[in-house]
Every structure is written in structure tokens, then in C-alpha cells.
Amino acid sequence: MSIQDWIKNEVDTNDVVLFMKGTPSFPQCGFSGQVVQILDYVGAPYKGINVLEDDELRQGIKDFSNWPTIPQLYVKGEFVGGCDIIREMFQNKELQGVLSEKGIETNQQTA
């Protein structure tokens, strides 16, 4: 399986996927850590994938999304954004809205 196929499979088979540096319990970059904190705060279940474990993956995800930086958040197969976008969406409650619209259970159901 090519790395692009592998990424596509992860994104298609997991509702919320975070490509990050480090792991959710041990982020190794401040930007990845911020997104982890946000996802933990809203209580969304997600799968963290550590790009530092594989150079091919680290480059592959940038090509896959046409996005130059990590972290990258996918919800139901759709690229939502990197750290700045996720933070902005979290602050104005848009992220919580997107999650609940897509049927992801969080601890902050929006009305």
C-alpha cells in the first residue's frame, strides 16, 4: 500500500484523526499540543497519528492535504485545518458545531 493510500484509509475509517508531532499523551510540538488540548477539552474522541515515527508519512500527509505544516485535523474524511484554524474555530464555537453536525459525540452538545 502506498503512503497516500494508507493515509486515505486512516482518514476514511476514523471519524476524527489528528496527524501530529508526538502522541496525544506526549505531544512533541507546541502546535500539536494545542490541538490535543482543544480536542480533549471538547471531549471529542480522536485518533492521534505521530508523523515523527515515519519520514515518509511526515511528507506524505503534507502532499495529501496540500498543507505544509503539522498538526492537521480530519473530521469524517474532510480536512478541517491546522493549529491556527482549529484554535480560531474552537474560540468561536465553530469547531464544536462542525463536530456535532457531523455526528461526533462531544461533551458540549450545541443546541
Added chain:
Amino acid sequence: MPMNANEIETLIKAALPDAQVEIRDLAGDGDHYAANVVSESFRGKSRVQQHQLVYEALKGNMGGALHALALQTRAPD
């Protein structure tokens, strides 16, 4: 090699001539910046698409020479 704020602004304006660009050096180390970009070309586009326009303007420096650029984009009010 880090980039300086002027280089970043010049690249963004070369690609988005109408853009108002505001850059702050976050850590004072010439390596961590925040950029606020306002341009008509963002109108009607998603945040991801808006940021991608800026990343394209930076011609491959984002994620490389530019390790840390916090980005905020919007169309003019």
C-alpha cells in the same frame, strides 16, 4: 535560515497585491511570527483555502524556513 518579517510581507504582497499584511515577531527570535492578512481574494473561500493562498505565496518556505507562522486571514469588511 529564518526569514525576516519584510521578506514574508513581500512574498505575500507579490501574490496578493491588494493584501493588508500585519506581521508580529512573537518571540523576538526572527523565527516565530504571527501574520494577519486581509485580502479581497479570500472572499467566499473557506479558511483552509484562504490559508492555502498564503502558503502558496510563501513558495514552499512555510514548514521549512518558516517553522512558525500563526496565520489569520479574512476578506475586508
